[in-house]
Amino acid sequence: MRYLPHSDAERADMLALIGGPDADALFSAVPSDLLLRQPPALPAHSPEFSVEARMRALSARNHAAGDGPFFIGAGAYRHHVPATVDHLIQRSEWLTAYTPYQPEISQGTLQMLFEFQTQVANLTGMEVANASLYDGSTATAEAVLMARRLTRRNRILLSGGLHPHYRDVVRTYLGDDDDLICLPASPVGQGDILSRLDDKTAAIVIQTPDFFGHLRDLKAAADAIHAVGGLLIVVVTEVVSLGLLEAPGALGADIVVAEGQSLGNALNFGGPYVGLMATRKSFIRQMPGRLCGETVDAEGQRGFVLTLSTREQHIRREKATSNICTNSGLCALAFTIHLSLLGEAGLVRLARLNHARAGALADALAAIPGVTLLNRTFFNEMTIRIGRPAAPVVEALARRGILAGVPASRLLPGEPEVDDLIILAATELTSSEDIAALSAALAEELK
Amino acid sequence: MSMNTQGRPTGIGSGGAGGNGSSMLPNEPLLFEIGDREHSGVDLPEVEIVTDRLGGFDRASALDLPGLTEPEAMRHYVRLSRLNHSIDSGMYPLGSCTMKHNPRLNEKMARLPGFADIHPLQPVSTVQGALQLMEELSHWLMTLTGTAAVALSPKAGAHGELCGMMAIKAAHEARGQAHRTVVLVPESAHGTNPATAAFLGYSVKPIPARADGTVDASAVVAALSPDVAAIMLTNPNTCGLFEPQIREIAAAVHEAGAYFYCDGANFNAIMGVVRPGDLGIDAMHINLHKTFSTPHGGGGPGAGPVVLSEALAPFAPVPFVRKAGDGLELVEHPQETALGRITAFHGQMGMYVRALTYMLSHGGDGLAQAARDAVLNANYIRARLADVFSLPFPDYPAMHEVLFDDSFLEGSGVSTLDFAKALIDEGFHPMTMYFPLVVHGAMLIEPTESESRQTLDHFCDVMLDLARSAKAGDKERFTAAPTRAPRRRLDETRAARTPRLTWSPPEDLPQAAE
Numbered sequence: 001m002r003y004l005p006h007s008d009a010e011r012a013d014m015l016a017l018i019g020g021p022d023a024d025a026l027f028s029a030v031p032s033d034l035l036l037r038q039p040p041a042l043p044a045h046s047p048e049f050s051v052e053a054r055m056r057a058l059s060a061r062n063h064a065a066g067d068g069p070f071f072i073g074a075g076a077y078r079h080h081v082p083a084t085v086d087h088l089i090q091r092s093e094w095l096t097a098y099t100p101y102q103p104e105i106s107q108g109t110l111q112m113l114f115e116f117q118t119q120v121a122n123l124t125g126m127e128v129a130n131a132s133l134y135d136g137s138t139a140t141a142e143a144v145l146m147a148r149r150l151t152r153r154n155r156i157l158l159s160g161g162l163h164p165h166y167r168d169v170v171r172t173y174l175g176d177d178d179d180l181i182c183l184p185a186s187p188v189g190q191g192d193i194l195s196r197l198d199d200k201t202a203a204i205v206i207q208t209p210d211f212f213g214h215l216r217d218l219k220a221a222a223d224a225i226h227a228v229g230g231l232l233i234v235v236v237t238e239v240v241s242l243g244l245l246e247a248p249g250a251l252g253a254d255i256v257v258a259e260g261q262s263l264g265n266a267l268n269f270g271g272p273y274v275g276l277m278a279t280r281k282s283f284i285r286q287m288p289g290r291l292c293g294e295t296v297d298a299e300g301q302r303g304f305v306l307t308l309s310t311r312e313q314h315i316r317r318e319k320a321t322s323n324i325c326t327n328s329g330l331c332a333l334a335f336t337i338h339l340s341l342l343g344e345a346g347l348v349r350l351a352r353l354n355h356a357r358a359g360a361l362a363d364a365l366a367a368i369p370g371v372t373l374l375n376r377t378f379f380n381e382m383t384i385r386i387g388r389p390a391a392p393v394v395e396a397l398a399r400r401g402i403l404a405g406v407p408a409s410r411l412l413p414g415e416p417e418v419d420d421l422i423i424l425a426a427t428e429l430t431s432s433e434d435i436a437a438l439s440a441a442l443a444e445e446l447k
Numbered sequence: 448m449s450m451n452t453q454g455r456p457t458g459i460g461s462g463g464a465g466g467n468g469s470s471m472l473p474n475e476p477l478l479f480e481i482g483d484r485e486h487s488g489v490d491l492p493e494v495e496i497v498t499d500r501l502g503g504f505d506r507a508s509a510l511d512l513p514g515l516t517e518p519e520a521m522r523h524y525v526r527l528s529r530l531n532h533s534i535d536s537g538m539y540p541l542g543s544c545t546m547k548h549n550p551r552l553n554e555k556m557a558r559l560p561g562f563a564d565i566h567p568l569q570p571v572s573t574v575q576g577a578l579q580l581m582e583e584l585s586h587w588l589m590t591l592t593g594t595a596a597v598a599l600s601p602k603a604g605a606h607g608e609l610c611g612m613m614a615i616k617a618a619h620e621a622r623g624q625a626h627r628t629v630v631l632v633p634e635s636a637h638g639t640n641p642a643t644a645a646f647l648g649y650s651v652k653p654i655p656a657r658a659d660g661t662v663d664a665s666a667v668v669a670a671l672s673p674d675v676a677a678i679m680l681t682n683p684n685t686c687g688l689f690e691p692q693i694r695e696i697a698a699a700v701h702e703a704g705a706y707f708y709c710d711g712a713n714f715n716a717i718m719g720v721v722r723p724g725d726l727g728i729d730a731m732h733i734n735l736h737k738t739f740s741t742p743h744g745g746g747g748p749g750a751g752p753v754v755l756s757e758a759l760a761p762f763a764p765v766p767f768v769r770k771a772g773d774g775l776e777l778v779e780h781p782q783e784t785a786l787g788r789i790t791a792f793h794g795q796m797g798m799y800v801r802a803l804t805y806m807l808s809h810g811g812d813g814l815a816q817a818a819r820d821a822v823l824n825a826n827y828i829r830a831r832l833a834d835v836f837s838l839p840f841p842d843y844p845a846m847h848e849v850l851f852d853d854s855f856l857e858g859s860g861v862s863t864l865d866f867a868k869a870l871i872d873e874g875f876h877p878m879t880m881y882f883p884l885v886v887h888g889a890m891l892i893e894p895t896e897s898e899s900r901q902t903l904d905h906f907c908d909v910m911l912d913l914a915r916s917a918k919a920g921d922k923e924r925f926t927a928a929p930t931r932a933p934r935r936r937l938d939e940t941r942a943a944r945t946p947r948l949t950w951s952p953p954e955d956l957p958q959a960a961e
């Protein structure tokens with residue numbers, strides 16, 4: 001058992017020093033009829049090569065995104081991650097460190113988080129950001145609760161362009177709640193959310209680019225909600241878009257939450273990812289999650305600590321702003337390293353490249369007979385209508401080795417008006433050959 | 448000037464705002480002091496966009512993001528990393544945190560393209576291996592805990608608590624018991640327990656600890672009423688003790704129509720030794736980053752699957768995997784359960800891969816041995832330190848962690864905090880301090896099964912030497928500590944009084960508050 005240092009002789013010696021009759025004596029508080037005398041009915045320990053063979057066999061039963069043309073987005077995006085990122089995050093001192101509660105021996109993690117917070121604030125155009133949350137969907141639910149605390153109002157309006165999983169998570173977090181209003185999905189990028197505001201409204205939640213790829217007018221939304229004294233929560237599921245699109249903070253957002261997976265993090269079948277949250281300085285005491293702040297040590301040297309922890313559960317227990325205990329530290333590290341490598345110049349180039357590839361994809365799709373492109377605006381993702389149920393077409397294309405986007409019905413079941421919609425994304429990894437292969441195959445399927 | 452654009456005078460190692468230090472103990476400037484807006488470590492083509500589809504929402508404001516070339520980035524993050532203590536560089540005796548060895552096979556497997564490079568919304572027919580992995584992991588977790596179902600998707604331990612308590616709430620509602628608004632929480636509980644209960648609108652009723660550090664079944668019985676929805680109990684508890692009356696407590700809770708939520712943070716002590724399902728629990732989260740060796744990563748990501756009893760199984764959230772024909776399908780629409788969905792997509796797949804890899808490596812036999820070694824190690828430390836340190840709860844053997852209080856330091860002028868900081872100068876991470884709250888100046892030590900006897904002996908020798916110093920009046924060794932770390936003690940009051948949470952250029956610095 002390669003992970004266990006003791007020999008049986010050492011175990012016996014240690015037990016003798018403890019003074020117990022046998023190893024079971026250490027479990028004397030366990031009801032003796034429930035103490036398992038035999039190991040559980042599970043396979044026995046295995047050499048490394050056997051475990052590796054088993055895991056490789058499972059892995060081989062999946063079609064990896066890199067195995068062929070790939071156009072899936074809808075909240076998780078396939079971008080190229082520089083080799084440096086994955087090398088660095090596997091360094092022992094990053095990978096196997098605990099939460100930096102002992103700042104004297106955690107300055108690496110703490111300074112990294114301080115840099116991360118600054119990058120997230122700058123990227124979103126906000127004053128402050130926290131040290132990350134689990135992912136974009138739970139960050140959205142936390143933002144909604146935060147808005148209620150800040151405004152002491154209850155009504156929340158979710159735009160029809162919000163990712164359906166995010167909407168579902170907000171619903172679960174809020175429970176049965178008449179003050180949560182979820183507008184119907186709006187595949188054409190319109191919605192009447194702004195006509196429904198009143199002085200009971202705590203916040204509206206608007207995603208841009210939205211679930212269907214449309215870009216939403218944040219300035220108009222901010223003006224309307226601020227006029228009734230509520231808050232604008234902006235959701236971004238594709239952070240690369242912020243290289244090209246105006247910062248939500250510059251347009252009046254009060255809280256910005258985002259899924260940070262696109263930078264530094266692999267698709268990983270949905271997790272682990274990294275939730276971003278940024279807001280105004282005056283709101284920090286109602287913000288959930290860890291915060292890192294600058295200070296000095298006993299010799300006056302600059303250093304960093306976790307701060308404002310009086311908001312948190314380990315101090316405040318039942319009076320805490322949330323029950324959150326961890327952040328997404330290692331994914332935040334991957335995010336910050338990738339963004340440092342890109343820098344402003346690189347992020348803008350990456351965003352332009354994504355938009356250009358998406359433009360090529362949109363033009364190719366729109367030229368296919370029977371396909372209607374629903375987007376007048378987009379960043380790197382768009383929705384098409386194909387005039388017949390989309391799920392079987394996507395399945396048929398998968399059999400040809402092409403992962404052709406997400407049928408909207410997978411996330412919006414039982415809504416006939418989205419049954420013939422496919423949501424597709426392009427990134428810097430989408431080649432002209434990929435687009436040509438998809439176009440040809442889709443045209444054939446639609447014949 | 449929004450950042451350094453003046454010919455980059457503060458390059459890495461050349462001084463900068465924080466000084467430079469040595470490569471072994473670097474004083475690394477901030478990213479914003481070494482990078483600038485033009486440099487980049489990623490080569491990307493400059494493309495022409497003929498007609499943009501941005502609808503006039505183009506960025507006009509500055510991004511202010513510094514860039515580093517690849518060698519600069521490598522050095523910045525390697526130098527920063529050297530300022531961290533880590534499991535791989537030294538023992539981490541943090542009670543309640545289970546800082547065990549993180550096998551690198553786990554990392555290698557998590558990076559196989561068939562796991563790392565698959566999208567959560569690919570057609571289910573193209574990810575049958577991933578669903579099978581989730582099935583296998585579920586099987587291991589249910590077998591080890593003796594339970595009927597598992598919800599894999601919670602993103603961390605506290606998220607698992609939330610999920611388990613939501614399942615309990617949904618079950619009460621479905622059974623016409625929505626009037627149950629009270630949750631019992633022992634005083635020794637983790638802070639997440641009362642925070643979770645309060646988050647769901649429950650009022651929290653504390654249960655006092657007995658003098659021996661365990662929960663009194665008769666106190667639970669006395670607190671039970673038709674208003675009680677659940678008890679949230681940690682077992683083994685945060686005093687490092689197995690709750691001897693846990694079966695009686697479970698029976699009383701069920702008798703009163705309530706559910707038994709168990710905080711599984713300390714499952715490492717009992718995996719393969721006793722099954723929580725046999726003890727009568729209804730829901731328990733399992734921290735894959737504690738018990739099943741997925742890395743802590745400087746504070747996350749975690750993973751907190753929740754096992755559920757027969758009674759709660761119908762109230763699991765989506766998604767879950769189900770057999771369909773000769774394959775597997777993913778049930779993912781919230782309408783299919785009362786609870787709904789607690790996160791986008793399917794949870795922490797990357798952590799599922801690591802945890803299953805660890806389970807297969809250890810096997811059922813190895814996991815049981817790991818639990819037994821973890822308990823042996825804690826009791827070894829207890830036995831070696833018991834004559835000098837003060838043991839508040841001597842009646843039962845320790846489980847995977849041992850709790851001391853600070854009465855042995857009485858009159859020395861040395862606090863638990865000072866003592867813990869002195870441990871840093873000896874090469875160890877401090878133990879958990881001032882938790883649980885039920886003893887004065889708590890020191891909670893969890894060695895895990897990963898430490899060899901030599902390391903345990905060295906740790907005990909250091910602890911005994913420190914105790915002798917404290918008693919001999921060498922206060923300076925403690926109150927000045929740490930002196931051999933990258934930083935001396937940091938001014939946390941100042942950080943909280945005038946929060947500086949982001950970097951701003953030097954000319955924008957506020958005047959110091961002193």
